[in-house]
Amino acid sequence: MSAKEEILGRIRSALSDAPVAEETPREYRTSSQMSEEELIEMLVDRLVDYKAGVEVIDNAQIPELVAAKLKDANSVVFPHGLDQRWLADLPQGVAQIADAPGSRLTVAELDETSAVVTSSQVTIAESGTIILDGEPNQGRRAISLVPDHHLCIVPVSSIVQLLPEAMPRLTITRPLTWISGPSATSDIELERVEGVHGPRTLDVLLVRGL
Amino acid sequence: MTQVFLGMPAAGHGNLFEEEPFPQAAHRELGNTQMRKNLRHATHTIRDKRVKVVGELPDWEELRDAGSAIKNNAMANVEELLLQFEKNFTARGGTVHWARDATEANKIVTELVKETGSTEVVKVKSMATQEIGLNEYLETQGIEAFETDLAELIVQLGNDKPSHILVPAIHKNRTEVRDIFLKEMPSVDPELTDEPAKLAEAARSHLRKKFLAAKVAISGANFALADTGTLGVVESEGNGRMCLTLPETLITVMGIEKVLPKWEDLEVFMQLLPRSSTGERMNPYTSLWTGASADDGPQDVHIVLLDNGRTRALSDRFGRTALNCIRCSACMNVCPVYERTGGHAYGSTYPGPIGAILSPLMTGIEAEDNGSLPYASSLCGACYDACPVKINIPEILVHLRGEDVDAKRETHKIPTQMDLMMKGGSWALGKGKNLGLLEKALPLGRLMAGKDKKIKKLPGIAAGWTQSRDIPAPPNKSFRDWWSDEKESK
Known part of the structure; x- marks a missing residue:
């Protein structure tokens, strides 16, 4: 008898009293009525609490702010589907490297790269959570992980208040990364410290009109 | 000799045992005043944080009701859900393995690692692999396992045992951590201070090369979603993302009770879990993957579905809700007994109130000294109030005390x-x-x-x-x- 058959047999025997579970009550909040300004205010509060850098800007200001946030970078990697006009104001000396199908950066190359710029799929204001789902403007998971500085573009139109409101906007079978602030740990005396293995700097641009 | 009845729930093995009666172990641990001070500080810090972020949600009780019901449903239909998960995970390029117990799981993982030709693996913190003693087994097979979670690293470098399911090194304070790093990290800065930020940085540079070069990673999983075949890992440091993204081979070991019916159920658990465990609105990183994704992450993806006594716990109709546990650790953080004795006193991988019911349910009350665990409580009920999936721990403790008395009576001819x-x-x-x-x-x-x-x-x-x-x-x-x-x- 295979392990699978045996385990399934044990389960049947364990449940021989045929327990019937109650129907799941879903009385928790699944929709909200917050205005755009309230959503922005809540999200900024959460991100600042996580010690992420955050700016609320207009669409036209993206290149200027990207350049300002990455002024100390030597090189920047971006997913091939990212709007390249956003990188237009970066100084000449900063290498701009696209990570594209067929020309993927190696892990070692990513480790040499100072920063990464990505877009994002949906963001939850209540918990300050930005979700990346591997769309061409967000890229594969490694590029937003290995470089030490992540600059993430969040369109204001993609902000929701509640997690249940974000769920219909996700394609669950894609590799998903939920990001709530820079890498952190609470492992020493249960006190939160930012900056461990993931990007130690997270900058977020909340963009109106995008 | 009686023949083993096929299909009968079997007891779990591995690190699930109290090796001496709890009162004896507790008595010894209580003598460690430094540990008691560390634990008191840590548990009080986390209690205050949890109360604050839980209080923020007007629908916390409704989320708990939903979480509890989803888990009860999942356990009532666990056979069907596991098969559904297997089908979907396989369809997306993953491979599913089944392990009856700790030994079988260890062997499967070892074989998989050997097939890659690698003699090193990086690990994401996982209770299941701690339970089966995977690291020790791999070592006997010539494979070195590197723990990458900061607290697990502290425990591994210090040649110590975990004492908490979320923060395994909770019994060590910053100065003790600094001393372990100075002694055990080959290229550490000898001027290292005990500032937590500096200690985190030391861990980063210690592990960086390992992450970038690793070929094989081993993880646990917080959830498996049956209707999509998706697995999820909830973490803070980014060590999880490193292990789940960069290597070529990813092997996940997961207890069969972690399966959830629908992917939408995540909306409940991803609100309950972070607030209950680290007292944060959300943990810094959550990774979800469904089999192998072309061009993104490991292409050789496995999961080992582990029984190891879970079906035994499931067969106890008064105790089976213990399997609803999502390993948040809120119960131990509020427990007056845990706060004083620490996690080592419970012997098993699972300490605190949940461990006091889960370990004997998985092994049988008569195994070693696990019969003493249900008494490791004043039945004050704080754990039940804190539990995000409303496991009635005090009720199960009383039920198991009854089992213990009955089991002992059977072995005595004359009345005790x-x-x-x-x-x-x-x-x-x-x-x-x-x-x-x-x-x-x-x-x-x-x-x-x-x-x-x-x-x-x-x-x-x-x-x-x-x-x-x-x-x-x-x-x-x-x-x-x-x-x-x-x-x-x-």
């Missing part, structure tokens, strides 16, 4: 002291007249008390009561006698 006391109690409390008769003996108790009017040592099994407290001497006469005297004198 406890049996006799219970018989006596039943006689005395059965009729007022009987109790009145017994109360005539109260002055005898006064003889047992010393000059300070305290009884310091009771005989027989009642000695347990006076081990750490005194009993005041009984009064001259009982209330019953006093009342009738009063009435007569009027």
Whole structure:
């Protein structure tokens, strides 16, 4: 008898009293009525609490702010589907490297790269959570992980208040990364410290009109 | 010899055992005043944070109700859900393995690692692999496992044992961590201070090369979603993302109770779990993957579905809700017993209130000293209030105490002291007249008390009561006698 058959047999025997579970009550909040300004205010509060850098800007200001946030970078990697006009104001000396199908950066190359710029799929204001789902403007998971500085573009139109409101906007079978602030740990005396293995700097641009 | 009945729930093995009676282990651990100080500081910090972020959500109780019901449903339909998960995970390029117990799981993982030709693996913190003793087994097979979670790293470098399911090194304070790093990290800065930020940085540089070069990673999983075949890992540091993204091969070991029916169920658990465990609105990183994704992450993806006593726990209709546990650790953070004894006193990988029910449910109450674990509680109920999936831990503790008494009775031919006391109690409390008769003996108790009017040592099994407290001497006469005297004198 295979392990699978045996385990399934044990389960049947364990449940021989045929327990019937109650129907799941879903009385928790699944929709909200917050205005755009309230959503922005809540999200900024959460991100600042996580010690992420955050700016609320207009669409036209993206290149200027990207350049300002990455002024100390030597090189920047971006997913091939990212709007390249956003990188237009970066100084000449900063290498701009696209990570594209067929020309993927190696892990070692990513480790040499100072920063990464990505877009994002949906963001939850209540918990300050930005979700990346591997769309061409967000890229594969490694590029937003290995470089030490992540600059993430969040369109204001993609902000929701509640997690249940974000769920219909996700394609669950894609590799998903939920990001709530820079890498952190609470492992020493249960006190939160930012900056461990993931990007130690997270900058977020909340963009109106995008 | 009786033949093993196929399909009968079997007991779990591995690191699930209390090796000495809890009171004995607790007594020893209580002597470690530094550890008690560290634990008190840490558990109080986290309690305050949890209360604050839980209080922010107006629908916390509704989320708990949903979480509890989803888990009850998942356990009632676990066979069907596991098969559905297997089908979907396989369809997306993953491979599913089944392991009856710790030994089988260890062997499967070892074979998979050997097939890659690698002799090193990086690991994401995982309770399941701790439970089966995977690292120790791999070592005997010539494979070195590197723990990458900061607290696991502290435990591994310090040659120590985890004492908490979320923060395995909770019993160490910052200075002790610094000392371990100075001693065990080959290229550490000798000027390293005990500032947590500096310690985190030391861990980053220590592990960086390992992450970037790793070919094989081993993880646990917080959830498996049956309807999509998706797995999820919830973490903080980014070590999880490193392990789940960069290597070529990813092997996940997961208990069969972690399966959830629908992917939408995540919206409940991803609100309950972070707030209950680290007291944050959300943990820094959550990774979800469904089999292998072309061009993104490991292409050789496996999962080992582990029983190891879970079906045994499932067969206990009064205890099976213990399997609903999502390993948040809120119960141990609020437990007055855990706060004082620490996690090592419980012996098993699973300490605290949840461990006191889960370990004996998985191994059987009669295994080693696990029968002493259900008594490691004052039944104050704080764990039940804190549990995000509403596991009624005190009720299951009482149920298991009953099992323990029954199991011990079976092994004794003659009635035990406890049996006799219970018989006596039943006689005395059965009729007022009987109790009145017994109360005539109260002055005898006064003889047992010393000059300070305290009884310091009771005989027989009642000695347990006076081990750490005194009993005041009984009064001259009982209330019953006093009342009738009063009435007569009027």
